[in-house]
Amino acid sequence: MNKLGLSPETEKRVELLFPPTEWDRVRLILVEECGENLPLSKGKGDAFFERIRFAVLKLSGGEIAKLDKAIRLAKLDWRDLLVASEFAEDPQAHHSWLADRLG
Numbered sequence: 547m548n549k550l551g552l553s554p555e556t557e558k559r560v561e562l563l564f565p566p567t568e569w570d571r572v573r574l575i576l577v578e579e580c581g582e583n584l585p586l587s588k589g590k591g592d593a594f595f596e597r598i599r600f601a602v603l604k605l606s607g608g609e610i611a612k613l614d615k616a617i618r619l620a621k622l623d624w625r626d627l628l629v630a631s632e633f634a635e636d637p638q639a640h641h642s643w644l645a646d647r648l649g
Contacts, residue, residue, distance in 0.1 A: 552576060
C-alpha cells in the first residue's frame with residue numbers, strides 16, 4: 547500500500563456500500579488506484595484524497611465495475627469526477643454524502 551491510508555470516514559462508506567466479501571478488495575483499489583497516482587495530485591493532502599475517494603465511491607453505487615469506471619474518470623481528470631459526483635461546487639459537499647446512514 548502507498549503512504550495514503552484510508553480515513554475512518556472512507557472506511558465507513560466502503561462498508562455501507564459494498565458487501566463484506568468485497569471490503570478488502572475495495573480498500574486495496576482505493577489505496578493503489580485512487581491516490582497519489584492521479585494526475586495533478588502531487589502535494590495534495592489527505593482531505594483532497596478523501597474527497598476524491600468519496601466521489602468514486604458515490605459513483606460506484608456499491609458495484610466494483612462502476613468503481614473501476616469512476617477511478618478511470620479520476621485518472622483522466624479528477625475535476626470531471628467531482629462534477630459527475632456533484633462534489634465540485636462545494637468543497638465540503640462530500641462530508642454530507644451518506645451522513646444520514648452513518649448514524
